[in-house]
Amino acid sequence: MRIIRSGAAPVGIVLALALTGCSMLESSGGGGDAAIDELSIVVPAGPGGGWDQTGRAMQADMQEEGLVGSATVTNVDGAGGTVGLANIATETDPNTLLVMGLVMVGAVETNEAQARIEQTTPIARLTEEQEVIVVPKESPYETIDDLVDDITENGKKVSITGGSAGGTDHILAGMLLQASGMPSGNIANSLNYIAYSGGGESLAALLGNNVSAGISGVSEYAEQVQAGELRALAVSGSERVDALPDTPTLTEAGYDVVLTNWRGVVAPGSIDDAEKEALTTAVTELAESDAWQATLEEKAWDDAFLAGDEFDTYLDGNIAEIKTVLKDIGLVR
Amino acid sequence: MDNFSALIEGFATVLHPMYLLYALFGVFVGTAVGVLPGIGPAMTIALLLPLTYSLDPTAAIIVFAGIYYGGMYGGSTTSILLNTPGESASIVTAIEGNKMARAGRGAAALATAAIGSFVAGSIATVALTFLAPVVARWAVQLGEPDYFALMVVAFVTVGALLGSSVPRGLASLSLGLFLGLIGTDTLTGQQRFTFGVPNLADGIDVVVVAVGLFAVGEAVYVGSRMRHGPIRIIPVEKGWRTWMKCDDWRRSWKPWLRGAAIGFPVGTIPAGGADVATFLSYATERRLAGSRRKQFGKGAIEGVAGPEAANNAAASGVLVPLLTLGLPTTATAAIIIVAFQSYGIQPGPMLLQNESSLVWALIASLYVGNLMLVVLNLPLVGMWVKVLRIPRHYLYAGILLFGALGSYALNFAPVDVLLLVLIGLIGFFMRRYGYPVAPLVVGMILGPMAEDRLRRSLAISQGDLSYLVTSPFAATAYAAIVVLLAVGIWLKRRERAEEA
Amino acid sequence: MTSDNTAHDAPVLPGGPTAEDAPLPSDAVEPPPRRWGELVLALATTALGVYVLVAAGSITVPGSSNTLGPRAFPYLVGGMLVAAGVVLVVLILSGRAGQEEGGEDVDPTVRTDWLTVVLLVVILVVHVFAINTVGWPFAAALLFGGAAVVLGARPWWRAALAGLVLGLVIQVVFGGLLGLSLPAGPLLEGVPFLRG
Known part of the structure; x- marks a missing residue:
């Protein structure tokens, strides 16, 4: 309410911007004893998307909890995050974190990027979101088996829609066919994947019953499923999701597939062990803080915190797995 | 009448003095930021999102509505005055609007844009109030072939932009199509013509191209042949009475209405938003201009009134699938969804039932925001046109600076500014040798859309071409093209026969 | 596809020539050096088209797509560029040059600086x-x-x-x-x- 009180509009605006908007005033906040004075968070995407929201939430919560003296967010957009990755690979400031995730793992392969995730120092995985496989309400498919059987039989007559080619949705489609026992060589010839630039656009194709099935993040489709416009066949995590309690996981349905769209942070490759330790401590304290838990609640992100050697191992396994899937769906040679 | 009473309730909420001030605040900030090229409504809302966290949801949504409309309008101001369109939907405005400003008719151009935005925005908001559920149902049934048909219609109307030398127009169009190819192919994820530069993998932003061609190209061109000696100062009319003369009103009101009629439905369908609507409106106005057609390209007020109205009507149209189906069809709509979510509101088919009062408050605040836009901007018209009286060297230096800032602000990558310089040079040479630049920008916007739609259609149908023409919408569209072309040829024949 | 049979009904565009500013056919008195620049631009258009056609062949086509792949549109665009470029070269060589844009900040009598x-x-x-x-x-x-x-x-x-x-x-x-x-x-x- 304080925005308006000052009356004269322009002055009020400047004041309001100054009071609420930005990092300028949060230089205090008990940062005196923080191990990291100035943290720079690089978001390898434009404002508004998932990575940007993660980066900005980290900025706000770390400052609020006094884990760092101050934090800044820089957006470096481009090529599925690989432009930002290239920046971090050459970054020399040890107090830098790059927001990244599964999408970047795929993008590095499909873009044949010079900079690779292996060149960075993994810090932690923070959040994840499950994928959901849906069909239009008019669809004949009642279970995930119906859909997979039809693809096995009729191949490309069955069209599956989702986000960009080589993204999480496309990868899950490939993994599903792998798990159904389809030989690697046949997957590229059987999967008719209709790529859109985002989940919203693919939703239009599903609601108009123009495609056979769709894959996207749970948050993109859940509302439509609850309203009865779409039918959810399966979710992709290890446990069912709260928003869709009646939808089985792929594992329950008999497919050995677990894939979540995870997000995490990495640091420049050049940092030493002590610097890595300081960053890991700060991020671990963030993940355990009340502020971060409240953020997860508010944004409906699943907590998927994983740090240290466990994250290193997870990341290596993830990169190898994604590479084989992308080969099978014919995007990477 | 159920909707009507709900709307009245919405107004009751919004007309609270405090909320009115919020609306004014939103419109002001939206216009102020929207004036900068490269920062469109989507980025404005994303940037100001943290600011609204301290507000209650209703207040925040009112601010968003103001920013949304303000941002849409702010882009047209710089298009008209400085030839630097801030987003793809105001590129067409720059074509006629800047010529008007150069001829000392800047105030009329700004006024017709403001009033036209208000008229069309109001009509579209009324349509949103009463038709939303019906229109949304219809729009979502359209498939890929229908969108492709719409793109074909848009391409045919581009004929209007080719200029007096058809081969030069086609060369310009093809160059635009080529620029549109650069980047990652949506359907297969393969990079095309990126020369191994990672920054090109997402393609070249159309704002960089538009600002490069229009603003930088022009500044360099003018610099190369600057009038030395006394400079004729662009006359700026004094007093608001002279902004819109009787003749301007007479020539503007029909384009406003037609713009609204074109913009709302095109904005509603999930086909890429307002830019297509502005092209269609411009082409329509040119076709219907009759004896005044010769003025197009030299500052025809119809060419500002129509597209600006279409732009604002489309902005309301975009909210139809967003509010009734939870479908974001533009980048701005996607950001608005993020904004909703930060208040725990999930847009979707249930939104109208679950959050009825909030939705109606939003719609009511659209009416209010629209009115605020006119109230705020009409008095400012007189101030804005004074920008043109800045000495020429400072004016063009400023244009270069704002063009560079806008391009840099897209991704915060200096590479984008370098691209801007390169495209500015291309624009300079095109100007020098009489190549029209408008087809280039249009080709760059429409080309990728048309390609994706066609290829998706054929992927779904597995190569069956009949799929492209069998849906009612597509069939109607193609039939309309054939009829229009036939009538056009017939008219031309008759004209020639009379001349002979 | 010649420029004259459309000139009377096509409007004048930004970036396009302004016919009324120069009612007399000025092409005849135009000094020849400008034709060279135009020719270079037209040749560059053609060259770009050839490049697009050649480079389109090296775009990876993933999987086995039996419909339009990522190469189809590049071929089309390359073809258009070559066609427009060739027509322009012929036009210029036959003496029909384009007109440069006028404008009130532009002094038509000044040589390019x-x-x-x-x-x-x-x-x-x-x-x-x-x-x-x-x-x-x-x-x-x-x-x-x-x-x-x-x-x-x-x-x-x-x-x-x-x-x-x-x-x-x-x-x-x-x-x-x-x-x-x-x-x-x-x-x-x-x-x-x-x-x-």
Whole structure:
């Protein structure tokens, strides 16, 4: 309410911007004893998307909890995050974190990027979101088996829609066919994947019953499923999701597939062990803080915190797995 | 009448003095930021999102509505005055609007844009109030072939932009199509013509191209042949009475209405938003201009009134699938969804039932925001046109600076500014040798859309071409093209026969 | 596909020639040097088209797509570029040159001032590289001041001052208040309200 009180509009605006908007005033906040004075968070995407929201939430919560003296967010957009990755690979400031995730793992392969995730120092995985496989309400498919059987039989007559080619949705489609026992060589010839630039656009194709099935993040489709416009066949995590309690996981349905769209942070490759330790401590304290838990609640992100050697191992396994899937769906040679 | 009473309730909420001030605040900030090229409504809302966290949801949504409309309008101001369109939907405005400003008719151009935005925005908001559920149902049934048909219609109307030398127009169009190819192919994820530069993998932003061609190209061109000696100062009319003369009103009101009629439905369908609507409106106005057609390209007020109205009507149209189906069809709509979510509101088919009062408050605040836009901007018209009286060297230096800032602000990558310089040079040479630049920008916007739609259609149908023409919408569209072309040829024949 | 049979009904466009400004056919008295520049541009268009056609063949086609793949449109666009370029070359060689754009800031009798063009481009390029080295506000001051001086602003220090003020104001409003990631540069590193 304080925005308006000052009356004269322009002055009020400047004041309001100054009071609420930005990092300028949060230089205090008990940062005196923080191990990291100035943290720079690089978001390898434009404002508004998932990575940007993660980066900005980290900025706000770390400052609020006094884990760092101050934090800044820089957006470096481009090529599925690989432009930002290239920046971090050459970054020399040890107090830098790059927001990244599964999408970047795929993008590095499909873009044949010079900079690779292996060149960075993994810090932690923070959040994840499950994928959901849906069909239009008019669809004949009642279970995930119906859909997979039809693809096995009729191949490309069955069209599956989702986000960009080589993204999480496309990868899950490939993994599903792998798990159904389809030989690697046949997957590229059987999967008719209709790529859109985002989940919203693919939703239009599903609601108009123009495609056979769709894959996207749970948050993109859940509302439509609850309203009865779409039918959810399966979710992709290890446990069912709260928003869709009646939808089985792929594992329950008999497919050995677990894939979540995870997000995490990495640091420049050049940092030493002590610097890595300081960053890991700060991020671990963030993940355990009340502020971060409240953020997860508010944004409906699943907590998927994983740090240290466990994250290193997870990341290596993830990169190898994604590479084989992308080969099978014919995007990477 | 159920909707009507709900709307009245919405107004009751919004007309609270405090909320009115919020609306004014939103419109002001939206216009102020929207004036900068490269920062469109989507980025404005994303940037100001943290600011609204301290507000209650209703207040925040009112601010968003103001920013949304303000941002849409702010882009047209710089298009008209400085030839630097801030987003793809105001590129067409720059074509006629800047010529008007150069001829000392800047105030009329700004006024017709403001009033036209208000008229069309109001009509579209009324349509949103009463038709939303019906229109949304219809729009979502359209498939890929229908969108492709719409793109074909848009391409045919581009004929209007080719200029007096058809081969030069086609060369310009093809160059635009080529620029549109650069980047990652949506359907297969393969990079095309990126020369191994990672920054090109997402393609070249159309704002960089538009600002490069229009603003930088022009500044360099003018610099190369600057009038030395006394400079004729662009006359700026004094007093608001002279902004819109009787003749301007007479020539503007029909384009406003037609713009609204074109913009709302095109904005509603999930086909890429307002830019297509502005092209269609411009082409329509040119076709219907009759004896005044010769003025197009030299500052025809119809060419500002129509597209600006279409732009604002489309902005309301975009909210139809967003509010009734939870479908974001533009980048701005996607950001608005993020904004909703930060208040725990999930847009979707249930939104109208679950959050009825909030939705109606939003719609009511659209009416209010629209009115605020006119109230705020009409008095400012007189101030804005004074920008043109800045000495020429400072004016063009400023244009270069704002063009560079806008391009840099897209991704915060200096590479984008370098691209801007390169495209500015291309624009300079095109100007020098009489190549029209408008087809280039249009080709760059429409080309990728048309390609994706066609290829998706054929992927779904597995190569069956009949799929492209069998849906009612597509069939109607193609039939309309054939009829229009036939009538056009017939008219031309008759004209020639009379001349002979 | 000749330019004359459409000239009477097609409107004049921005970037297009303005027929009424030059009612007399000025092509006849046009000095020949300009034809060379035009010819080069038309040849460049053709060359770009050939390049697009050749390069399209090396785009990877993933999987086995039995429908339109990623190469189809590049072939089409390349073909259009070549066609338009060839027609233009023929037109120019047969003596039909394009008309350059008029405008009230443009003096048609002045010869092209190539020095200004080169200087403006140099200033823009320096601006690009200055953003990350000296910071955005100073890069902006350089661009504004430099361009104004090249375009005729005197005295030079007033232009430089105006550029500096403009750069700092934009930095405060868009970088500091709105949170755009405009780098403030090493000189202003410690000033908190400038940071994006």
